[in-house]
Amino acid sequence: MDKKIGFLMVTGLSLLLAGCGNQNNSKSVSSSSSSSSLLVAKSNVKIDSDNLSPQEAVSLISTYCGLRYGGNWAAMVKQAQKDGLQVNLYPSSKYQLSDGGQGVAYDVTAGGASQGLVYTVNNDNVNIYQNVKQNKKSTKLATVSKAEMAEYVNKKGQGKLVNDLAAQAQVVDKRNGDSNASSSTSSTGDDHKYGRAGIIDVPSEMQGTWYSADNDSDSTIVFGAHSLTFAEGSDRETTQLYKQDPQFGEDEDNYTSEDVQNATKNWGKVSFYNVNGSRWLNLRGWTQSAGDGSSYTVKTETIDGKQVKVLVQAGGAENWTQAVYYQSKDMAQQNADKKFDDLHYEDDD
Structure with missing residues (x-):
C-alpha cells in the first residue's frame, strides 16, 4: 500500500473555499493601516498560490493582511499563533459591506472570537475589511489577488508562518446557524x-x-x-x-x-x-x-x-x-x- 492510498483511506475531501484569484486591483483606503514590520523571523519557505487548501488560503490572506495593514490584523495573526486561526463563514448580508463578493463573509479570528476582520471573494479577488460590525457600513481596505499576496509574503520571508497557521487553522460554516456543520470544530x-x-x-x-x-x-x-x-x-x-x-x-x-x-x-x-x-x-x-x-x-x-x-x-x-x-x-x-x-x-x- 503506498503512502497516498494509506492516507486517503482515513480522510475525506476538505471543505472547498472560493478561490482568491490572480487579478490585481488593490487600492488601500486607509493610510494609517499599512505596516512594514515582520510578524515572525524570516525564513526561506516559499508559498505557492496555486491549489491552496481552505486552511492555507485563510492563512495566506491573514498573513498578508497582518504584514500589509498591521494594526488589528497583525495583532490577530500573532494571537493566532498561540490560540489557533479560525475563520467563520457567514452570509455577507450579515454585514453592510461595500462589496459582498459572492455572498460569503469570511470572519477571521484567533480562537473563534470575532475581531471585525473580514474578507469576501469576488471572482478572482479578495476584498479585505477591518473593524466590521453589524448594522454599520464597512468600506474595504483593498482588493488583492492571492498571487499578489503570495508574492508579497514570500518577499517578506513569512512563508513558514503561513504553513504554521494553516496546520492548526479551523474552518467553521455558520451560514445555516449550525456550529456543528461538516466543517465545524469546537x-x-x-x-x-x-x-x-x-x-x-x-x-x-x-x-x-x-x-x-x-x-x-x-x-x-x-x-x-x-x-x-x-x-x-x-x-x-x-x-x-x-x-x-x-x-x-x-x-x-x-x-x-x-x-x-x-x-x-x-x-x-x-x-x-x-x-x-x-x-x-x-x-x-x-x-x-x-x-x-x-x-x-x-x-x-x-x-x-x-x-x-x-x-x-x-x-x-x-x-x-x-x-x-x-x-x-x-x-x-x-x-x-x-x-x-x-x-x-x-x-x-
Whole structure:
C-alpha cells in the first residue's frame, strides 16, 4: 500500500473555499493601516498560490493582511499563533459591506472570537475589511489577488508562518446557524456530536512539515496541534483529529449513514499504541469499520554519519513501513526509498 492510498483511506475531501484569484486591483483606503514590520523571523519557505487548501488560503490572506495593514490584523495573526486561526463563514448580508463578493463573509479570528476582520471573494479577488460590525457600513481596505499576496509574503520571508497557521487553522460554516456543520470544530471537540469525545493533542516532536520522495512521488505531511494535512501533487486534504466515543462505534448504523459520513468527512479517529519502544499515532476514518488505517511515529536515524529525525508512516496488519518523511525537501530527495535497518518493511517477511 503506498503512502497516498494509506492516507486517503482515513480522510475525506476538505471543505472547498472560493478561490482568491490572480487579478490585481488593490487600492488601500486607509493610510494609517499599512505596516512594514515582520510578524515572525524570516525564513526561506516559499508559498505557492496555486491549489491552496481552505486552511492555507485563510492563512495566506491573514498573513498578508497582518504584514500589509498591521494594526488589528497583525495583532490577530500573532494571537493566532498561540490560540489557533479560525475563520467563520457567514452570509455577507450579515454585514453592510461595500462589496459582498459572492455572498460569503469570511470572519477571521484567533480562537473563534470575532475581531471585525473580514474578507469576501469576488471572482478572482479578495476584498479585505477591518473593524466590521453589524448594522454599520464597512468600506474595504483593498482588493488583492492571492498571487499578489503570495508574492508579497514570500518577499517578506513569512512563508513558514503561513504553513504554521494553516496546520492548526479551523474552518467553521455558520451560514445555516449550525456550529456543528461538516466543517465545524469546537474548541474542545467534546460535544459528543457524532461521537466526538475530545480533540487529540499531536505530540510536539511530530508537529511541523515533513517531506517524502518515496514510492516515486513527492508528498508532504503537516501535523498541526490537532490536525494532519496530506499533500501530493494537486491533491491536498486536511483531517481534524479527535477521540471517538466507544459507544458511537457500537452502532453499525453510524458507519453507513450518509448524513454522518458527510458531517464527519474531515474528522479522523485517533488512538495511540506502543511497538518496539516507539509510540505510534494511529489514524482511521471516522466511519471506517475495517482496515488498520495509517500510523505515524518520529524516530532518529543515522544518515551520512549524522543523527536525523524522521517521520515514519506505516500501515497494514503488521505495521509495515510505507514511507519515511524528512524535515526538508532536499533530504527527502537525497534519501528517496532509502530503507533503515530498524524499520519493518513488508518485503522483509
